[in-house]
Amino acid sequence: MTGRFPIEDVSPAVSCGRYPAKAVVGEVVPVSARAYREGHDALGCNVVWLGPDGAGRPFTRMRPGEPGQDRWHATIVPDAVGDWTFTVEAFQDPYLTWQNAVTKKVSAGQGAAELANDLAEGVRVLTAAEGLVPSGDVERVRAAVAALGDEARDLPYRVGPALELAELLWAYPVRELVTTGEPYRIWVDRARALFSAWYEFFPRSEGAVLATADSPARSGTFATAARRLPGVAEMGFDVLYLPPVHPIGRVNRKGPNNALTAGPDDVGSPWAIGAAEGGHDALHPDLGTPQDFRDFVAAAAEVGLEVAMDLALQCAPDHPWVAAHPEWFTTRADGSIAYAENPPKKYQDIYPLNFDNDPEGIRAEILRVVLHWVGEGIKIFRVDNPHTKPFDFWHWLIGEVKAVDPDVLFLAEAFTRPAIMHGLGKIGFTQSYTYFTWRTSAAEMRAYCEELVAAADYMRPNFWPNTPDILHESLQHGGPPMFKIRAVLAALLSPSWGLYAGYELFEHVARPGAEEYLDNEKYELRPRDWAGAQAHGRSLAPFIATLNRVRRENPALHQLRNLVFHEIDNPALLCWSKHDPATGNTVLVVCSFDSRGVQWGNTVLDMPALGLDWHDRFTVHDELTGAHYDWGQHNAVRLDPYLQPAHLFTLRRPHVPAPVAAAPTTDAPKDEARWTS
Template sequence: MTGRFPIEDVSPVVACGRYPAKAVLGEIVPVSARAYREGHDALGCNVVWLGPDGAARPFTRMRPGEPGQDRWHATIRPDAVGDWVFTVEAFQDPYLTWQNAVTKKIAAGQGPAELANDLAEGARVLEAALELVPAADRKRVRAAAGALRDGKLPLPRRVTPALDLADLLWDHPVRELVTTGEERRLWVDRPRALFSAWYEFFPRSEGAVPATVDAPARSGTFGTATDRLPGVAAMGFDVLYLPPIHPIGRVNRKGRNNSLTAGPDDVGSPWAIGAAEGGHDTIHPDLGTPADFREFIAAAAEQGLEVAMDLALQCAPDHPWVTDHPEWFTTRADGSIAYAENPPKKYQDIYPLNFDNDPEGIRAEVLRVVLHWVGEGIRIFRVDNPHTKPFDFWHWLIWAVKQVDPDVLFLAEAFTRPAIMHGLGKIGFTQSYTYFTWRTSAAQMRAYCEELVAAADYMRPNFWPNTPDILHESLQHGGPPMFKIRAVLAALLSPSWGMYAGYELFEHVARPGAEEYLDNEKFELRPRDWAGAQAQGRSLAPYIATLNRVRRDNPALHQLRNLRFHDIDNPALLCWSKHDPETGNTVIVICSFDSHTVQWGNTTLDMPALGFDWHDRFTVHDELTGTSYDWGQRNAVRLDPYLQPAHVLTVRRPAVPDGSVSATTAPAELTVEDVPADLSGGTAPTAPAQKDDARWTS
């Protein structure tokens, strides 16, 4: 910092400026700092922004925050992808100093003689401003300066023209004693880095034919997987994530349900990468050729889907790296190569890399592999277990790739300690998996989301209700309503969310004693009858499509920093909103965490957070049912898990009473005690029994 005034506690800053903060193209980014000065003269602050091209963006004036805190605030909307630099400046504002003094002295009854020096000082400031204001305003400023110097005019006419310039001189201030803070960095990604809807499927399962007595199993291909793309696109997803598509090792191959012995038809885990056919830069021959993969990417793009690829830095025992570079692995005392372990779990089909053995060689090879796939059209990588590899390696790799293509994004699949997850975000990972799956009460979810919003400068969450590895007990036992509930929470709390194939079919049967699917698709082909499920009404796909449509149509849901929670008097319910001040778009959601019983609650909305005064009324439209309601600060809601476990309300301004319903089906501020016994919860309908095919009827 150079200059007269202290500038402290600048935000956004990550790790004391060691890493850049994050934003996306067009995002409203808040900037704040604490700045103060001695005495009573006025202080001003502004932000200077330099884009990736090195060109300065328009001067951004900062406004003071809560009185007495000396905190200054502004927002910026980046208009280019890349590395930005911003600096907070503090300065003496002679116009504000003059304005404050002269208005107080006039109010105290001082006349022209006593104000002679003040009037002359005001004229001097305005004359200095002539070179700063737009040409169209200079005549007005010159006239105001002349009026201050004209002793023949009565005092009000001498002063008023200068006081009327307050807005102009706020935007184009005279700045004296300018102090420049430290340069800070902001990396700006394309919008998909913040707002995205992911869908995961195994291409080998799409169009696959399981083994029979008369014929061996036949894998699906990129060609047969193309047939599934319209169904994924119809649900409103925009990122299609594929597990590893590389050759799968034959040595120590796992069988079904992670058994140690593989039969002749067992296809193995895609995460056991590498075989005689090749390694991380090779496509499994059962899936097709590189040309087939390029055609698949193009077909996905035609459906509005961007293909994301798995980056798993581990090897099967027969990966070419094991033969060509045995130094990249850990050798045990008996001379064998150590396979992966997470005691008591053992992964005999996987060799982890040892990044302390020939780190430069490993770095060069991994960068080559990643850029190979970037050259094939991949711009998103889901990174498997990044917390088990060195942080300095990831920091180097991510920024080396972005030097080649700044549009490449990296999703961290790291379910580990909070400090490590946050650390991965700081060093450059674009998005992160989270603890969303294990936050199963309204209080837990609110606290966790508030923690994520506080980390929005560097960590972008991606909420997944399920993955091939994770089938939480809430989905195992919660019935179809829980699938709706978790989808609402994932899709509308976070700007990015995803789900693994089978969720829309209510797949819920777990391997005994484990938090993962029985007959896990990681180890076997699992073709699904998508069309049959849809035709029989056994699919959640239309509901998912509605959620993704609401996300797409409402700009407020594209952001994370604007998430606000509101009080509701039932601990089984969660109420939150997102408001976009730029467009005025506002969405309010109330969601139940109870998949078995009816729940009532009364809201106490934070009206200013919604852009309203405390006494305002407004109309809300439920995007799930098509019903409109007249709402205010306090509203009663009734959520039935089997009919409507959530309200997804878009605010329509102003309130339109014609055809609207007050509150929901109940008067405002209705309490549970006022509800008839047959509506206040009671005994829920019996949850549908589990079917033999591991699906439920919705």
Template sequence: MTGRFPIEDVSPVVACGRYPAKAVVGEIVPVSARAYREGHDALGCNVVWLGPDGAARPFTRMRPGEPGQDRWHATIRPDAVGTWRFTVEAFQDPYLTWQNAVTKKLAAGQGPAELANDLAEGARVLEAALDLVPKDDLDRVRAAVDALRDDDEDLPRRVGPALDLAPLLWDHPVRELVTTGDEHSIWVDRPRALFSAWYEFFPRSEGAIPATVDAPARSGTFVTALDRLPGVAAMGFDVLYLPPIHPIGRVNRKGPNNALTAGPDDVGSPWAIGAAEGGHDAIHPDLGTPEDFRDFIAAAAEQGLEVAMDLALQCAPDHPWVTEHPEWFTTRADGSIAYAENPPKKYQDIYPLNFDNDPEGIRAEILRVVLHWVGEGIRIFRVDNPHTKPFDFWHWLIWEVKKVDPDVLFLAEAFTRPAIMHGLGKIGFTQSYTYFTWRTSAAEMREYCAELVAAADYMRPNFWPNTPDILHESLQHGGPPMFKIRAVLAALLSPSWGMYAGYELFEHVARPGAEEYLDNEKYELRPRDWAGAQEQGRSLAPFIATLNRVRRDNPALHRLRNLRFHDIDNPALLCWSKHDPDTGNTVIVVCSFDSRAVQWGNTTLDMPALGFDWHERFTVHDELTGADYDWGQRNAVRLDPYLQPAHVFTVRRPAPPAEPEAAPPAPAAPDLTVEDVPADLSGGTAPTAPAVKDDPRWSS
């Protein structure tokens, strides 16, 4: 910082400026700082911000926040992908200082003689402003200068024109003693980095043929999986995430339900990557060819789906790296290579990489692999267990990839300690899995979401009610209503959410003693009868499609920072809203956490958070039922888990009062001659044509 005034606690700044803050194109980014000065003269603050092209953006003045806190606020809106830079400046504002002093002296009744110096000082300040204001306003400023110096005019007329310039000189201030703060950076992603709806399926299960007595099971392929794309698109998803598509190791392959021994026809876990057919840059031959994969990506794009790929940096024992680069792994005392463990769990089919052995060689190979898939059209990677690899490696890899293609996004699949999850967001991961699945009460969810909003400068949540590894007991025992409840919470609290295939079919049977599915798809083929479930009304797909349609149609739901909670007097219910100041779009959601009983509640809405004054009323439209209600600050709600476990309201604002219709043009005044006027004005009869009293201009 260089200059006269202190500038402190600038936001957004991540890890003391070590890493860039995050935003997306078009997002409103709040900027704030604490700045103050000695004495009573006025201080002003502004943000200087530069785009990725290095060009300065429009002057952005900051407004003071809560009185007495010396906190200043502004918003900026980046419009391009790349690194943006911003600096907070503080300055002495002589016009505001003059305005404050003159206003108080006038109120105290001081006259022209006592204000002589103030009038001269005001003229000096406005003369300096002539070099700053737009050309169209120059005449106003010159007139104000002349008025201040006009000794023949009364005092209000001398001062008034200068005071009227306050809005102009707020936007184009005279700045003295300018202090420049430190420069900070914001990495701006494409909009999908913040707003996205993910769907996960295993291509090998789509079109698969189960084993029979006479024939082994047959894997689905990229070609057969094409048939599932329209169904995914119809539910409104825009990201299709595929588990690893690489060859699967045969050594120590796991059998169904994570059995230690696999049969000759068992397909194994896709996360046990690598076999004789190749490693991380290869495609499993059962799925098809590279050409089939390219066709699959193109067909998905035609359905509005972007394919996301799994990046799991681990190897099966028969991965080519194991023989070509044994130094990349950990060797145990008996000379064997260490397999993955999370005691008491053992993963004999996976060898973790040791990044401390030949780090340069490992980095170069992984960068090559990632850029290979970028070249194949992949722009999103879901990264498996990133918290088990070095942070400096991820920081290096992510930004090396973005140098090649800044549109590439990375989702961190890390369910671990909060500091580590937040740290992954800070070093560059675009999105993060969260603890959403384990927040099962309204109070827990409200507290957790408040924590995520506070971290919005660097960590973007992605809420998943289920994954192939996670089938929470609330879904195991909550029945179909709980599937609706968790979908509403995931889709409408977070701007990004996702679900794993089978959720829409209410799959809920867990492996005994585990929080995962029985007959887990990780270890076996699992074809599903999607069409039959839809025809028989056993599918949640229409409800999911409605949620994603509501998300898509309401800009307020595309953001995280605007999440606001409202009080409700029933602890089984959660009430929240999102408001978009640009469009005025507002969504209010009331959701039950009880999948078994009817719940009543009374809301107390924070009306200013919705863009209303405290006394106003408005109409809410329930997007799930089509019903309209008249609402205000306090409202009663009833939620039935089987009929409607949530209200999803869009707010319909009252139309502004209609302008009164203009009166029709008045007819021309009649041409009266002397003959038309009665001779005796005291008692004669007024002419009937033309009658002056019928002229609309005379109507009361």
């Protein structure tokens, strides 16, 4: 920092500025700092921000926050992908100092003679301002200067024109003794980095044929999987995540339900990557050729889906790297290569990589692999278990990839200790899986989401109710209402969410003693009758499509920082809202956590958080049912898990009561819609 005034506690700053904060194009990014000065003269602050092209953006003045705290606030809205910088400046504001003094003296009854020095100071300041304001306002400033010097005028008319310039000179201030703080970085991604809806399926299951007594099983292909793309798009998803599509190892291949022994026709786990056919840069021959893959990616794009690939940095024992680069693995005391373990779990079909023996060689090869798929049109990678690889490696890799293509995004699949999950976000991961699945009460969910909002400068959550590895007991035993409840929570609390295929069919049978699916698709083909389920009303797809439609149509749901919780007197219910000041769009949600019983609750809404005054009445439109209600700060709600476990409201303009008509001659029935949902 250089200059006269202290500038402290700047935000956003990740690890004291060691790493860039995160934002997306068009996101409203709050900037704040603590700045103060000696004495009583006025202080001003502003943000100087530079785009990736090095060009400056419009002057952004900061406003003071809570009185007495010396905290200054502004917002910036980046308009391009890349590496931005911002700097907070503090300065002496002579106009504000003059305005404050003159206003107080005039109010105290002092005359022109007593204000002679103040009038002269006003002329000095406004003369300096003439070269700062837009050309169209210069005459206003000159007129105010002339008025200050016109002794024929009464004092109020001498100072009045100058005082009327307050708004203009706030935007175009005279700045003296400018102090420049330290620069801070913000990495700005494309919008999908913050707002996205993911869907995961195994291409080999789509169009697969199971074995019969007369014929062996047959894997699905990229061509057969493409037939499923319209159905995924119709549910409103925009990212299609594929588990690994590479050759699968044959050595120590796992059988159904993680069995240690595989039969000759068992397909194995896609995460056991590598075989004679190739490694991480190859495709499983059963799925198709490189051209088939390109056709699949193109078909997905035609229906609005972007394909995300799995980046799983581990190898099957017969991966080509094992023979060519044994130094990239860990050798045990008996000379064998160590397979993966997460005690008591064992993964005999997977060898973890060792990044310490030949760091330059292994880094170069992984970068080559990632850029190979970027060259094939893949711009999103879901990274498997990143917390088991060195953090400096990820920081390097993500930086190298984004230097080639800044649109590439990385989702961290790391269900581990909080510090590590937050650390992965800080070093560059675009999004992160979270503990959402295990937050099963309203109080737990609220506390966790508030923690995530506090980390929004560097960690973007992606909420998944299920994955191939995770079938939480709430879904095992909660029945169809719980599937709706968890989808509402995931889709409307977080700007990014995802589902693993089968969720919409209410798949809920777990392997005994495990938190994962019985007959898990990780180890076997699992074709599904999507059309039949839809035709017979056994699919949640229409409900999911509604959630994603509402998400797309409401800008408030595209953000994380604007999540606000409201009080409700039933611990089984959670009430929250998101408001977008730029568009005036507001979404208000009340969701039950009880999938078995009816729950009632009474809200106490934070009206300013909804963009309303405390006593406003307003209309809410339930996007799930089409019903309309007249609401205010206090409202009663009733949620039935089998009929409607949640309200998804969009707010309409404040309710204006109709003129009061003559009193009816008979008692009218109570209009419960005004008081309850």
